[in-house]
Amino acid sequence: MEYDPREYNDLLKPVVEGFADVVFGSRFIGGNPHRILFFWHSIGNRLLTTLSNMFTNLNLSDMETCYKLFRTDIIQSLDLKENRFGFEPEVTAKIAKIKGIKIYEVGISYYGRTYAEGKKIGWKDGFRAIFTILKYNLFEEKTFKNESYDANNSKFLKTSKVWMILLFLSVFSYFSYISIYNNNKVQGTWLSEFNSDKIGYYIYLPAAFINGFYKEDFPKNLAADSNWGFSYYENKLFTKYSSGVAILILPFFLILHLILLLFGYNASGFSPPYHILVNITAAFYLALGIIAIYRFMRFYLKKNSSLFTILVLLFSTNLYYYASFETLMSHVYSFSLFSIFLYSLKNYLDKGNKAKFLILTGITLALATLIRPTNIFLGVICILLDASSFKIIKDRILHFIHPKRFFIIAICFVLIFFPQMIYWKFISGHYIYYSYGEEGFKYLTNPKLIETWFAPLNGLFVNNPAYLIILAGLIFSIFKLKSNRIFGILSFIWIAYFSASWHCFNFGGAYGLRTYVEYNAVFALPFGFFLQYIFQKKKSYLKIIIVSFLIYFTYFSINLENNSGRCFIGTLWDWTTYKNNLNKAKIFPFAKSEFNWECDFDNLIDVQEKPLLFNKDRIVPFSKAYSGSNVSKIDSLSQFSSGFNAFLDVIVSKSIEKVHVESYVFSPSVCKNLVLVCCINNNHNENIFWTSFLVDSLVQKTNTWIKIEHEFDIPKNLDVKNILSVLFWNTSKDTVYFDDMKINIDY
Structure with a gap:
């Protein structure tokens, strides 16, 4: 044997860690043992490698190496014809045509054989290699078995449009139905869409297009009947909530409003069709976010790992609750923005810094920040995504603060915040205004982490235990990944600290700690790597344990969400009420x-x-x-x-x-x-x-x-x-x- 099979793990590592598509094992780099044999063979090898590099524009040191590792989907897609030593230049030429493919080399040892020991290659193979280099780089145009194969700049963009449409429609249809079903039962009660915080997000739309912004323009008891989700200040409409959610709902609102006007139906902004509208709109943005985060993960993960990760985040966490019950709260919309932000940022970094992706990144970052200012943390991900060294981080910072790019992002923020600033000026006399009054981060020096994680009243882990496994995945990524190892856990620390520092750290009538919902998009990649790593392990018992826990945690969360009464009827550490909710939800089947x-x-x-x-x-x-x-x-x-x-x-x-x-x-x-x-x-x-x-x-x-x-x-x-x-x-x-x-x- 001329090659050491134990070194194949060295080739596998860059692919498993998510930053390589193809890995060549080079006999000419690194400090591994290398048997000294034929001078002219080594010269011929380097000449063939150089000739291949001239046509492929690669800088390989050993094109002819026997050790090459490919992602399965890539090698299966290639239309390969050579069956001897022409394979090396052919496959090199064809993978080089895949735009954006990431090729790595790792040093390997080489225990070369003499002809007496069985070496096969001869001078004819050298000429065949030259012919093959010319043939597949200059004359052969067909690279893929199926020319519909999408080899466009990323690792996993082979998913068909039909599959994307089916995934979108499945998520959109299911959550439209389930949210309309759940919320139709509570219209006109304190649980309805237009009540408390929810109407505070929504009120901008009827004010801007139907009623106006003064007290006398609205029904007399609307504010009181909606549990003061908005109020009046100096006879002006006042809502402490920002307009980000309303901006996202706006296109759907206008379409419905015009239809109702045309057909003479009640177009007050609060009639039953508007209740249904916000359910459908939330389902739309949820489906859009799922597509975006799926495509983002497919840059790094296998299809099955990406899908399973999405299923866990969608059904095992409180994202399900806010997509099924509280559709006018901000969290589903923020999740969608986070997902689109990550997808657009990845495309921007990989596709030669195209302006359209920079603009989309800036718009989603601005909208997410408008909805909840702590979401500005997404800006940190601009610096950390795919960064494997401090030099890359430094270069990334310099890249984004370049006047041209900084100006584009700043314009996005100004355009998105402009309507809000006009409203703030109208209500307060100032373009920048803190609308939450005395509410704020009361516990910055004493964050209530234990309470926000483990208290029966909206505690993160006791209401959605799947977050325990998600957190394990975030910690796992720190030690197992070279790039993208820290932004997941940093996001968790960020939202954990600021949530636990808020004056009402349990966030009132909610399910689970709702501030984590949108960050599921950020957790998706490191958590997905963790699941993929588990699935690739030969020890099946580990897979069975993890999957069994996730299935049970999904059962746990969905049943508890459906039987919680949409409000925890108890105090912070009221374990009796928590136990009652578990019993009602049949969490423990034999209890x-x-x-x-x-x-x-x-x-x-x-x-x-x-x-x-x-x-x-x-x-x-x-x-x-x-x-x-x-x-x-x-x-x-x-x-x-x-x-x-x-x-x-x-x-x-x-x-x-x-x-x-x-x-x-x-x-x-x-x-x-x-x-x-x-x-x-x-x-x-x-x-x-x-x-x-x-x-x-x-x-x-x-x-x-x-x-x-x-x-x-x-x-x-x-x-x-x-x-x-x-x-x-x-x-x-x-x-x-x-x-x-x-x-x-x-x-």
Whole structure:
């Protein structure tokens, strides 16, 4: 053997790390052993290599080497004809015609043979090599087996347009349907598209094209009915949210608005068709983002690895939630912008710095920054993408701050920010204005990382555990990749720090930590490398473990998202509510289906945050409280205690069977007619089921706490759309105190 098989791993490394398409093993570079044999053979080899380089414009040191490594799709696409030593110049000529292909050399050892030892090559092969170089560089035009093969400047741009269209339509159709289905059920409620933050993003469009920007132009109660997603300042429309989302929705809004005007339909900007519009628009931008990030990954990864990465990011993270439920929040739009930014930046860097890609990069960066200023971090990726050394980073910085290129990007920012600056001037008198008032990064010196990652209330990892594997992939890339090793983990650190520093670090009514959603596009490449590395390992058990976890985490996230009630009904570290949500979502298939709730009336802030607690005005301080300092009280002012009240479909997934109640009762005197009530009413407050338990017989001792415990049987198949209430009732209005109420519901 003239070549060492162990060195084939050296050729494989540049391809696995994603920066080579073809690797030649050179016998003339590096410090590996090289047997000294025939002088004229070495001269002939160098002459043939030089002649080949003259025609191919490559600078190979060893064209005739036996060790060549190709990406499978490239070698399979070539129309190869030579079957002896003419193969080397033929294949070299044909790969050199692939625009943008990346060819590397690595040094290898060479244990040459003498003719006595079996060497085959002769002088005829030398002339055949010269003929082959001339033939395939000057006369042979057919390079590929299939001339429709796209060999255009990148590693993996063979994907057909038909496949791209099918992928786009699949994502667009599915998420259009699922988001319309989910949101049609909540139109007119606090969960609808035009409510809270969401209407704050959207309000620019009806203001600009229908109503105007003054208070009197809008329906009287619109701001209050939408939970103050916008308000009025000095009689002017005020929204703290930027116009980036509205700009992206604008083309679709105008088309729908004109159609409604032509057909005489309600074109108020808030009628049902506009609700459907924002669902369809979000699905469109999601599909566009998926296509962009897929094509970006195909510069580096195999098709299957790219597709699997997309499936994980789309269905295993909270990107699914914001594409399915909260379609007017900014995150799906930002994800799309991030994806298009990466795709355009890669094309710009690879295609000779074409201006159209620089402009697209500048526009997407500006729009993403307008939507959320912390997204300016994308600018760092301009410097880090494909950079494998500090010299490349330095050159990249100098490249982008060149006056011509810097001017183009600056113009993109000015054009994108111009409408927003005009609005800021209108509302505040200043072109640059911080619209969030006293809200800001309160915890910069004490970021709440543990809370944002692990708290039941919107914690990243406890609500979307797939992020644990994604994070492992980001860390993996630091050690295994030569280029693109750090921008993924830097992005994670960036968004983790600023999210944990925000004054409301759990970001309110949300699912998971929503600020990470758009960064899935940035995580895609290093995470995809991690998955591809796992899939290429011979040890199948590792693949099985990773894939099994990802499948289960997908099941976990989708079921929890669909059963979370679209709002975590509990406090920051409320593990009881979190467990209830897991039970409702059937996260653990063999776990008992139950819902648990408890309240000790002790922490007033906690009480205010308990939406399932009602009659909160009956909570009073009491020096003899069973626990803490507060209790619920019945007296002459009210015959009802504080209690439990909830829409059943928010807390359970099917008809309930039993309600178990525990509480402690304190009566200063012998009470009469004290009952524990369990009732179910419909949305119109009409009673469907009512039952009670007489407590009098159990409360015989006065001035002492007595534990009351009872289980109510509930009729089967009652509609979960109804409202369940549990409380104490005393028609005699005797003074009675209650503490530490616990509810357990079996279903």
